[in-house]
């Protein structure tokens with residue numbers, strides 16, 4: 001089976017902190033092992049330590065079918081819409097799906113907050129409001 005080589009491997013580095021080549025970009029140690037999932041994501045391998053990791057490792061919403069940016073943007077609409085149901089109506093995403101994203105977001109508090117502030121230019125109060133929803137969602 002031929003594998004399509006359409007990924008720039010020089011953009012990736014070994015995520016294994018124990019590896020001698022950890023964090024070294026464009027070092028030739030990263031190879032494409034296989035593709036997987038609906039989005040045809042790359043599973044990469046470090047030849048130095050033999051560890052495998054996904055191209056999306058280190059991102060927040062690993063393994064979802066929806067792109068991370070869209071997930072975050074959907075969650076960011078919560079203060080404006082006032083409820084998960086409202087966001088579901090506005091975006092067309094299922095409310096159970098959105099609840100699940102909130103659960104995931106809750107486990108990556110710092111990254112998600114940073115993303116809201118830096119990438120979406122939300123204000124602190126808006127981000128706090130989203131976290132209020134996330135906490136409420138967890139109790140349900």
Ligand SMILES: [Zn+2]
Nearest residue numbers: 014019046049
């Ligand atoms: Zn390695």
